[in-house]
Amino acid sequence: MNKEKRYEILSRLREQNPHPETELEYSSPFELLVAVTLSAQATDVGVNKATRKLFPVANTPQAILDLGLEGLRDYIKTIGLFNSKANNVYKMCEILVNKHNSEVPENREALEALPGVGRKTANVVLNCAFGWPTIAVDTHIFRVSNRTKFAMGKDVVAVEQKLEKVVPKEFKVDVHHWLILHGRYVCTARKPKCGSCIIEDLCEFKEKTE
Template sequence: MNKEKRIEILSRLRDANPHPTTELNYTTPFELLIAVILSAQATDVGVNKATAKLYPVANTPEGIFALGVDGLSEYIKTIGLYNSKAKNVIKTCEILINEHNSEVPEDRAALEALPGVGRKTANVVLNTAFGWPTIAVDTHIYRVSNRTKLAMGKTVDDVEKKLLKVVPKEFKLDVHHWLILHGRYVCVARKPRCGACLIEDLCEFKDKTSDA
Protein backbone atom coordinates (compact mmCIF):
# COMPACT_ATOMS: atom_id res chain seq x y z
CA MET A 1 0.00 0.00 0.00
CA ASN A 2 1.36 3.42 -0.90
CA LYS A 3 1.81 6.32 1.50
CA GLU A 4 -0.97 8.45 0.01
CA LYS A 5 -3.55 5.70 0.45
CA ARG A 6 -2.48 5.10 4.07
CA ILE A 7 -2.83 8.80 4.84
CA GLU A 8 -6.31 8.89 3.28
CA ILE A 9 -7.41 5.85 5.33
CA LEU A 10 -6.15 7.38 8.55
CA SER A 11 -7.63 10.78 7.69
CA ARG A 12 -11.08 9.26 7.17
CA LEU A 13 -10.88 7.33 10.43
CA ARG A 14 -9.83 10.53 12.20
CA ASP A 15 -12.61 12.58 10.63
CA ALA A 16 -15.18 10.01 11.76
CA ASN A 17 -13.79 9.83 15.32
CA PRO A 18 -11.53 12.79 16.14
CA HIS A 19 -11.03 11.93 19.82
CA PRO A 20 -11.05 8.15 20.21
CA THR A 21 -10.32 6.38 23.48
CA THR A 22 -10.52 2.97 25.06
CA GLU A 23 -13.91 1.41 25.80
CA LEU A 24 -12.64 0.32 29.20
CA ASN A 25 -14.03 2.51 31.98
CA TYR A 26 -11.40 4.16 34.18
CA THR A 27 -10.64 7.44 35.94
CA THR A 28 -6.96 7.00 36.92
CA PRO A 29 -3.89 5.34 35.38
CA PHE A 30 -4.15 2.65 38.08
CA GLU A 31 -7.77 1.86 37.22
CA LEU A 32 -6.79 1.64 33.56
CA LEU A 33 -3.86 -0.67 34.32
CA ILE A 34 -6.04 -3.08 36.31
CA ALA A 35 -8.80 -3.00 33.67
CA VAL A 36 -6.31 -3.82 30.90
CA ILE A 37 -4.84 -6.71 32.91
CA LEU A 38 -8.36 -8.06 33.42
CA SER A 39 -9.25 -7.61 29.74
CA ALA A 40 -6.92 -10.33 28.44
CA GLN A 41 -9.11 -12.90 26.66
CA ALA A 42 -12.19 -11.06 27.94
CA THR A 43 -14.50 -8.38 26.55
CA ASP A 44 -14.34 -4.74 27.58
CA VAL A 45 -18.05 -4.97 28.41
CA GLY A 46 -17.41 -7.86 30.81
CA VAL A 47 -14.49 -6.07 32.44
CA ASN A 48 -16.52 -2.86 32.84
CA LYS A 49 -19.29 -4.78 34.62
CA ALA A 50 -16.78 -6.20 37.09
CA THR A 51 -14.88 -2.96 37.72
CA ALA A 52 -18.18 -1.08 38.18
CA LYS A 53 -18.61 -3.15 41.35
CA LEU A 54 -14.93 -3.30 42.31
CA TYR A 55 -13.77 0.30 41.95
CA PRO A 56 -16.31 1.91 44.30
CA VAL A 57 -14.97 -0.46 46.98
CA ALA A 58 -11.28 -0.49 46.06
CA ASN A 59 -9.55 1.52 43.33
CA THR A 60 -6.02 2.04 44.70
CA PRO A 61 -3.10 -0.38 45.07
CA GLU A 62 -3.61 -0.41 48.83
CA GLY A 63 -7.35 -0.92 48.55
CA ILE A 64 -7.18 -3.85 46.15
CA PHE A 65 -4.19 -5.42 47.91
CA ALA A 66 -6.19 -5.37 51.15
CA LEU A 67 -8.89 -7.50 49.49
CA GLY A 68 -6.44 -10.33 48.93
CA VAL A 69 -6.74 -12.90 46.14
CA ASP A 70 -9.96 -14.41 47.49
CA GLY A 71 -11.62 -11.06 48.10
CA LEU A 72 -10.69 -9.74 44.66
CA SER A 73 -11.82 -12.97 43.00
CA GLU A 74 -15.36 -12.37 44.23
CA TYR A 75 -15.52 -9.17 42.19
CA ILE A 76 -13.96 -10.53 39.00
CA LYS A 77 -15.20 -14.13 38.91
CA THR A 78 -17.41 -13.36 35.89
CA ILE A 79 -14.22 -12.70 33.86
CA GLY A 80 -12.29 -15.50 32.18
CA LEU A 81 -9.11 -16.71 33.90
CA TYR A 82 -10.13 -14.78 37.00
CA ASN A 83 -8.06 -16.89 39.40
CA SER A 84 -4.74 -16.21 37.71
CA LYS A 85 -5.72 -12.60 37.05
CA ALA A 86 -6.56 -12.07 40.74
CA LYS A 87 -3.12 -13.38 41.73
CA ASN A 88 -1.39 -11.15 39.17
CA VAL A 89 -3.35 -8.06 40.22
CA ILE A 90 -2.56 -8.58 43.91
CA LYS A 91 1.14 -9.06 43.12
CA THR A 92 1.08 -5.99 40.90
CA CYS A 93 -0.48 -3.91 43.68
CA GLU A 94 2.20 -5.11 46.10
CA ILE A 95 4.97 -4.09 43.69
CA LEU A 96 3.38 -0.69 43.03
CA ILE A 97 3.15 -0.05 46.79
CA ASN A 98 6.67 -1.24 47.60
CA GLU A 99 8.61 -0.08 44.56
CA HIS A 100 6.69 2.75 42.89
CA ASN A 101 5.14 4.78 45.70
CA SER A 102 1.73 3.36 44.76
CA GLU A 103 1.94 5.08 41.38
CA VAL A 104 1.74 3.52 37.92
CA PRO A 105 5.23 3.99 36.43
CA GLU A 106 5.46 5.87 33.14
CA ASP A 107 8.18 3.49 32.02
CA ARG A 108 7.93 0.52 29.67
CA ALA A 109 10.42 -1.73 31.44
CA ALA A 110 8.85 -1.09 34.84
CA LEU A 111 5.36 -1.76 33.48
CA GLU A 112 6.39 -4.98 31.73
CA ALA A 113 7.97 -6.17 34.99
CA LEU A 114 4.53 -6.20 36.63
CA PRO A 115 2.74 -9.59 36.80
CA GLY A 116 0.15 -9.95 34.06
CA VAL A 117 1.56 -7.04 32.05
CA GLY A 118 3.08 -7.72 28.64
CA ARG A 119 4.08 -5.44 25.81
CA LYS A 120 0.50 -4.91 24.62
CA THR A 121 -0.77 -3.92 28.08
CA ALA A 122 2.20 -1.62 28.61
CA ASN A 123 1.50 0.02 25.23
CA VAL A 124 -2.16 0.61 26.13
CA VAL A 125 -1.25 2.23 29.47
CA LEU A 126 1.54 4.37 27.99
CA ASN A 127 -0.71 5.49 25.14
CA THR A 128 -4.03 6.01 26.90
CA ALA A 129 -2.91 7.13 30.36
CA PHE A 130 0.27 9.00 29.47
CA GLY A 131 -0.17 10.07 25.85
CA TRP A 132 2.71 8.13 24.33
CA PRO A 133 2.47 7.46 20.56
CA THR A 134 2.62 3.70 21.12
CA ILE A 135 0.58 1.17 19.16
CA ALA A 136 -0.81 -1.82 21.07
CA VAL A 137 -1.55 -4.55 18.53
CA ASP A 138 -4.30 -6.98 19.53
CA THR A 139 -6.20 -9.50 17.39
CA HIS A 140 -8.46 -6.78 15.93
CA ILE A 141 -5.58 -4.52 14.90
CA TYR A 142 -3.58 -7.48 13.59
CA ARG A 143 -6.54 -8.54 11.44
CA VAL A 144 -7.40 -5.06 10.12
CA SER A 145 -3.78 -4.18 9.35
CA ASN A 146 -3.23 -7.39 7.38
CA ARG A 147 -6.65 -7.53 5.73
CA THR A 148 -6.59 -3.96 4.44
CA LYS A 149 -2.83 -4.24 3.65
CA LEU A 150 -2.27 -1.10 5.77
CA ALA A 151 0.60 -2.80 7.60
CA MET A 152 1.23 -6.48 6.98
CA GLY A 153 3.09 -8.84 9.29
CA LYS A 154 3.12 -12.48 10.36
CA THR A 155 3.06 -11.69 14.10
CA VAL A 156 1.60 -8.94 16.29
CA ASP A 157 5.14 -7.67 16.88
CA ASP A 158 5.75 -7.51 13.13
CA VAL A 159 2.55 -5.52 12.64
CA GLU A 160 3.43 -3.16 15.50
CA LYS A 161 6.86 -2.47 13.99
CA LYS A 162 5.35 -1.89 10.55
CA LEU A 163 2.66 0.45 11.88
CA LEU A 164 5.23 2.46 13.84
CA LYS A 165 7.24 2.76 10.63
CA VAL A 166 4.48 3.67 8.15
CA VAL A 167 1.96 5.67 10.25
CA PRO A 168 2.76 9.40 10.09
CA LYS A 169 3.44 11.15 13.39
CA GLU A 170 0.16 13.11 13.35
CA PHE A 171 -1.85 9.86 13.52
CA LYS A 172 0.31 7.77 15.89
CA LEU A 173 -1.35 8.75 19.16
CA ASP A 174 -4.83 7.63 18.07
CA VAL A 175 -4.29 4.95 15.42
CA HIS A 176 -4.47 2.15 18.00
CA HIS A 177 -8.01 3.18 18.97
CA TRP A 178 -9.22 3.74 15.40
CA LEU A 179 -8.06 0.32 14.25
CA ILE A 180 -9.33 -1.60 17.26
CA LEU A 181 -12.78 0.00 16.99
CA HIS A 182 -12.84 -0.60 13.23
CA GLY A 183 -11.99 -4.25 13.80
CA ARG A 184 -14.48 -4.62 16.62
CA TYR A 185 -17.49 -3.16 14.81
CA VAL A 186 -16.89 -3.07 11.04
CA CYS A 187 -13.97 -5.20 9.88
CA VAL A 188 -15.12 -8.12 12.03
CA ALA A 189 -13.42 -11.50 11.97
CA ARG A 190 -15.85 -13.89 10.27
CA LYS A 191 -17.44 -11.64 7.67
CA PRO A 192 -16.36 -8.01 7.38
CA ARG A 193 -19.12 -5.43 6.97
CA CYS A 194 -17.61 -3.94 3.83
CA GLY A 195 -20.90 -2.30 2.82
CA ALA A 196 -20.74 -0.17 5.97
CA CYS A 197 -17.01 0.58 5.77
CA LEU A 198 -15.86 4.15 5.26
CA ILE A 199 -12.51 3.00 3.82
CA GLU A 200 -13.89 0.20 1.62
CA ASP A 201 -12.73 1.84 -1.61
CA LEU A 202 -9.18 2.16 -0.26
CA CYS A 203 -8.95 -1.28 1.33
CA GLU A 204 -6.95 -3.89 -0.60
CA PHE A 205 -8.79 -6.95 0.78
CA LYS A 206 -9.72 -9.26 -2.11
CA ASP A 207 -12.82 -10.95 -0.69
CA LYS A 208 -15.01 -7.95 0.08
CA THR A 209 -18.65 -8.41 1.04
CA SER A 210 -21.75 -6.30 0.47
CA ASP A 211 -22.77 -6.58 4.13
CA ALA A 212 -23.64 -3.37 5.92
Protein backbone atom coordinates in the same frame (compact mmCIF):
# COMPACT_ATOMS: atom_id res chain seq x y z
CA MET B 1 -0.11 -0.11 0.02
CA ASN B 2 1.35 3.32 -0.69
CA LYS B 3 1.66 6.15 1.80
CA GLU B 4 -0.94 8.36 0.08
CA LYS B 5 -3.55 5.65 0.51
CA ARG B 6 -2.57 5.09 4.14
CA TYR B 7 -2.80 8.82 4.81
CA GLU B 8 -6.31 8.95 3.32
CA ILE B 9 -7.43 5.94 5.39
CA LEU B 10 -6.22 7.55 8.61
CA SER B 11 -7.71 10.92 7.66
CA ARG B 12 -11.13 9.35 7.16
CA LEU B 13 -10.95 7.43 10.42
CA ARG B 14 -9.94 10.64 12.22
CA GLU B 15 -12.76 12.59 10.60
CA GLN B 16 -15.26 9.95 11.70
CA ASN B 17 -13.91 9.83 15.27
CA PRO B 18 -11.63 12.80 16.12
CA HIS B 19 -11.11 11.91 19.79
CA PRO B 20 -11.19 8.12 20.12
CA GLU B 21 -10.91 6.48 23.52
CA THR B 22 -10.62 2.99 24.89
CA GLU B 23 -13.94 1.34 25.72
CA LEU B 24 -12.56 0.19 29.06
CA GLU B 25 -13.89 2.37 31.88
CA TYR B 26 -11.29 3.95 34.18
CA SER B 27 -10.59 7.18 36.03
CA SER B 28 -6.89 6.83 36.88
CA PRO B 29 -3.75 5.18 35.46
CA PHE B 30 -4.07 2.46 38.11
CA GLU B 31 -7.69 1.66 37.20
CA LEU B 32 -6.65 1.50 33.54
CA LEU B 33 -3.74 -0.84 34.33
CA VAL B 34 -6.04 -3.20 36.23
CA ALA B 35 -8.74 -3.07 33.54
CA VAL B 36 -6.29 -3.81 30.72
CA THR B 37 -4.73 -6.66 32.70
CA LEU B 38 -8.20 -8.15 33.23
CA SER B 39 -9.13 -7.71 29.56
CA ALA B 40 -6.78 -10.37 28.18
CA GLN B 41 -8.96 -12.93 26.35
CA ALA B 42 -12.06 -11.15 27.69
CA THR B 43 -14.37 -8.46 26.33
CA ASP B 44 -14.27 -4.83 27.43
CA VAL B 45 -17.99 -5.15 28.24
CA GLY B 46 -17.29 -8.06 30.60
CA VAL B 47 -14.38 -6.25 32.27
CA ASN B 48 -16.41 -3.05 32.74
CA LYS B 49 -19.20 -5.04 34.38
CA ALA B 50 -16.74 -6.36 36.98
CA THR B 51 -14.76 -3.15 37.54
CA ARG B 52 -17.98 -1.12 38.05
CA LYS B 53 -18.35 -3.10 41.28
CA LEU B 54 -14.66 -3.39 42.15
CA PHE B 55 -13.40 0.18 41.67
CA PRO B 56 -15.89 1.95 43.98
CA VAL B 57 -14.64 -0.38 46.74
CA ALA B 58 -10.94 -0.67 45.80
CA ASN B 59 -9.23 1.51 43.20
CA THR B 60 -5.73 1.88 44.64
CA PRO B 61 -3.01 -0.75 45.08
CA GLN B 62 -3.34 -0.67 48.87
CA ALA B 63 -7.14 -0.92 48.77
CA ILE B 64 -6.88 -4.06 46.64
CA LEU B 65 -4.32 -5.56 49.03
CA ASP B 66 -6.73 -4.76 51.88
CA LEU B 67 -9.46 -6.67 50.05
CA GLY B 68 -7.25 -9.74 50.07
CA LEU B 69 -6.81 -12.22 47.25
CA GLU B 70 -10.11 -14.01 47.94
CA GLY B 71 -11.98 -10.71 48.08
CA LEU B 72 -10.48 -9.63 44.77
CA ARG B 73 -11.41 -12.98 43.19
CA ASP B 74 -15.04 -12.48 44.22
CA TYR B 75 -15.24 -9.20 42.30
CA ILE B 76 -13.71 -10.51 39.08
CA LYS B 77 -15.01 -14.11 38.99
CA THR B 78 -17.27 -13.32 36.02
CA ILE B 79 -14.15 -12.72 33.86
CA GLY B 80 -12.37 -15.58 32.08
CA LEU B 81 -9.14 -16.83 33.72
CA PHE B 82 -10.11 -14.89 36.88
CA ASN B 83 -7.92 -16.99 39.20
CA SER B 84 -4.64 -16.25 37.44
CA LYS B 85 -5.70 -12.65 36.78
CA ALA B 86 -6.50 -12.14 40.47
CA ASN B 87 -3.06 -13.51 41.40
CA ASN B 88 -1.37 -11.19 38.89
CA VAL B 89 -3.29 -8.08 39.97
CA TYR B 90 -2.64 -8.83 43.65
CA LYS B 91 1.11 -9.32 43.10
CA MET B 92 1.16 -6.22 40.87
CA CYS B 93 -0.34 -4.19 43.72
CA GLU B 94 2.32 -5.45 46.13
CA ILE B 95 5.06 -4.30 43.74
CA LEU B 96 3.39 -0.91 43.13
CA VAL B 97 3.13 -0.29 46.89
CA ASN B 98 6.63 -1.51 47.73
CA LYS B 99 8.62 -0.28 44.73
CA HIS B 100 6.68 2.54 43.11
CA ASN B 101 5.07 4.43 45.98
CA SER B 102 1.66 3.11 44.82
CA GLU B 103 2.00 4.97 41.50
CA VAL B 104 1.80 3.42 38.03
CA PRO B 105 5.27 3.95 36.50
CA GLU B 106 5.43 5.91 33.24
CA ASN B 107 8.13 3.60 32.00
CA ARG B 108 7.88 0.63 29.65
CA GLU B 109 10.49 -1.51 31.40
CA ALA B 110 8.95 -1.00 34.84
CA LEU B 111 5.45 -1.71 33.49
CA GLU B 112 6.52 -4.89 31.71
CA ALA B 113 8.18 -6.10 34.93
CA LEU B 114 4.75 -6.19 36.62
CA PRO B 115 2.95 -9.57 36.80
CA GLY B 116 0.43 -10.04 33.98
CA VAL B 117 1.71 -7.04 32.03
CA GLY B 118 3.11 -7.72 28.59
CA ARG B 119 4.06 -5.41 25.77
CA LYS B 120 0.46 -4.85 24.62
CA THR B 121 -0.77 -3.87 28.11
CA ALA B 122 2.22 -1.57 28.62
CA ASN B 123 1.50 0.09 25.25
CA VAL B 124 -2.16 0.68 26.16
CA VAL B 125 -1.26 2.21 29.54
CA LEU B 126 1.48 4.42 28.09
CA ASN B 127 -0.86 5.55 25.32
CA CYS B 128 -4.15 6.06 27.19
CA ALA B 129 -2.89 7.14 30.61
CA PHE B 130 0.20 9.10 29.59
CA GLY B 131 -0.40 10.10 25.95
CA TRP B 132 2.57 8.25 24.46
CA PRO B 133 2.35 7.54 20.69
CA THR B 134 2.53 3.78 21.30
CA ILE B 135 0.57 1.28 19.21
CA ALA B 136 -0.85 -1.72 21.06
CA VAL B 137 -1.57 -4.52 18.60
CA ASP B 138 -4.40 -6.86 19.60
CA THR B 139 -6.27 -9.42 17.47
CA HIS B 140 -8.47 -6.72 15.90
CA ILE B 141 -5.52 -4.55 14.85
CA PHE B 142 -3.58 -7.58 13.64
CA ARG B 143 -6.53 -8.64 11.46
CA VAL B 144 -7.36 -5.16 10.10
CA SER B 145 -3.71 -4.34 9.34
CA ASN B 146 -3.19 -7.58 7.40
CA ARG B 147 -6.60 -7.79 5.74
CA THR B 148 -6.57 -4.23 4.37
CA LYS B 149 -2.83 -4.57 3.57
CA PHE B 150 -2.26 -1.38 5.60
CA ALA B 151 0.60 -2.92 7.61
CA MET B 152 1.24 -6.59 7.05
CA GLY B 153 3.14 -8.86 9.42
CA LYS B 154 3.24 -12.50 10.46
CA ASP B 155 2.75 -11.76 14.17
CA VAL B 156 1.68 -8.89 16.45
CA VAL B 157 5.24 -7.64 16.98
CA ALA B 158 5.87 -7.49 13.22
CA VAL B 159 2.60 -5.58 12.70
CA GLU B 160 3.47 -3.17 15.52
CA GLN B 161 6.89 -2.49 14.00
CA LYS B 162 5.34 -1.95 10.57
CA LEU B 163 2.71 0.43 11.96
CA GLU B 164 5.41 2.36 13.84
CA LYS B 165 7.18 2.79 10.52
CA VAL B 166 4.27 3.70 8.22
CA VAL B 167 1.89 5.72 10.43
CA PRO B 168 2.64 9.46 10.22
CA LYS B 169 3.41 11.19 13.52
CA GLU B 170 0.16 13.19 13.56
CA PHE B 171 -1.91 9.98 13.76
CA LYS B 172 0.24 7.92 16.14
CA VAL B 173 -1.46 8.71 19.44
CA ASP B 174 -4.91 7.70 18.16
CA VAL B 175 -4.25 5.05 15.51
CA HIS B 176 -4.59 2.00 17.75
CA HIS B 177 -8.04 3.14 18.92
CA TRP B 178 -9.25 3.68 15.35
CA LEU B 179 -8.02 0.29 14.20
CA ILE B 180 -9.42 -1.57 17.23
CA LEU B 181 -12.85 0.04 16.86
CA HIS B 182 -12.80 -0.57 13.10
CA GLY B 183 -11.98 -4.24 13.68
CA ARG B 184 -14.53 -4.61 16.47
CA TYR B 185 -17.51 -3.08 14.67
CA VAL B 186 -16.84 -2.96 10.90
CA CYS B 187 -13.95 -5.15 9.76
CA THR B 188 -15.17 -8.05 11.88
CA ALA B 189 -13.48 -11.46 11.95
CA ARG B 190 -15.97 -13.72 10.20
CA LYS B 191 -17.75 -11.36 7.86
CA PRO B 192 -16.48 -7.79 7.43
CA LYS B 193 -19.19 -5.18 6.78
CA CYS B 194 -17.54 -3.89 3.61
CA GLY B 195 -20.72 -2.28 2.31
CA SER B 196 -20.85 0.15 5.25
CA CYS B 197 -17.09 0.71 5.55
CA ILE B 198 -15.76 4.26 5.08
CA ILE B 199 -12.44 2.99 3.71
CA GLU B 200 -13.76 0.23 1.43
CA ASP B 201 -12.47 1.91 -1.75
CA LEU B 202 -8.97 2.21 -0.26
CA CYS B 203 -8.79 -1.23 1.31
CA GLU B 204 -6.85 -3.90 -0.63
CA PHE B 205 -8.79 -6.92 0.70
CA LYS B 206 -9.80 -8.98 -2.33
CA GLU B 207 -12.81 -10.91 -1.01
CA LYS B 208 -15.06 -7.97 -0.12
CA THR B 209 -18.60 -8.60 1.09
CA GLU B 210 -21.72 -6.70 0.04
